[in-house]
Amino acid sequence: SQKIEQNSEALNIQEGKTATLTCNYTNYSPAYLQWYRQDPGRGPVFLLLIRENEKEKRKERLKVTFDTTLKQSLFHITASQPADSATYLCALDMVGDRLAFGKGNQVVVIP
Amino acid sequence: GAGVSQSPSNKVTEKGKDVELRCDPISGHTALYWYRQSLGQGLEFLIYFQGNSAPDKSGLPSDRFSAERTGGSVSTLTIQRTQQEDSAVYLCASSPMTGSQETQYFGPGTRLLVL
Numbered sequence: 001s002q003k004i005e006q007n008s009e010a011l012n013i014q015e016g017k018t019a020t021l022t023c024n025y026t027n028y029s030p031a032y033l034q035w036y037r038q039d040p041g042r043g044p045v046f047l048l049l050i051r052e053n054e055k056e057k058r059k060e061r062l063k064v065t066f067d068t069t070l071k072q073s074l075f076h077i078t079a080s081q082p083a084d085s086a087t088y089l090c091a092l093d094m095v096g097d098r099l100a101f102g103k104g105n106q107v108v109v110i111p
Numbered sequence: 112g113a114g115v116s117q118s119p120s121n122k123v124t125e126k127g128k129d130v131e132l133r134c135d136p137i138s139g140h141t142a143l144y145w146y147r148q149s150l151g152q153g154l155e156f157l158i159y160f161q162g163n164s165a166p167d168k169s170g171l172p173s174d175r176f177s178a179e180r181t182g183g184s185v186s187t188l189t190i191q192r193t194q195q196e197d198s199a200v201y202l203c204a205s206s207p208m209t210g211s212q213e214t215q216y217f218g219p220g221t222r223l224l225v226l
Contacts, residue, residue, distance in 0.1 A: 043204070096167055
């Protein structure tokens with residue numbers, strides 16, 4: 001069966017450090033992968049998209065990697081700040097113009 | 112430019128009642144999606160509209176759930192004979208076009224509580 005796995009345990013990290021989140025998937029062949037941020041009581045907000053032929057994508061303090069052999073994407077927040085505290089969702093494209101979302105991984109940045 | 116809006120923001124209803132949830136997508140966005148998010152769970156796909164094509168209803172959990180999109184814009188998700196397990200946040204998203212790796216823009220969601 002198809003699965004998208006993100007760590008269910010919250011990641012607690014000291015301000016200024018780099019937070020790294022993992023998204024693993026099985027039985028998918030995505031052409032691209034997206035990362036979203038979700039704050040409590042709000043809808044997800046798009047952050048980054050990385051295509052299958054791209055190894056790495058950056059946006060400000062965010063970096064995403066995509067390894068189609070390992071079936072894994074890593075999401076990094078460098079120089080983390082308390083305002084980065086949120087839940088981060090990975091999403092894979094599916095046939096039929098749909099996205100399949102992981103359950104998300106919560107990040108807590110400690111001042 | 113307004114984002115995706117949803118109403119009501121919160122809805123409390125009694126088991127067995129029908130509810131209607133509304134989504135106003137971003138103007139010009141041809142694709143519209145409904146998702147359900149239960150506490151601690153990921154986004155569960157419900158239904159997808161694209162232009163004038165027949166909607167993809169493959170995610171609707173039962174025949175109590177239905178949705179329509181009028182004039183290619185506003186969408187309404189209807190849940191008939193609500194059950195307690197329908198309690199969740201219902202999220203709507205729109206996208207400008209499909210097949211081009213477009214991102215989805217989400218509304219704030221409707222929090223539904225079935226007593």
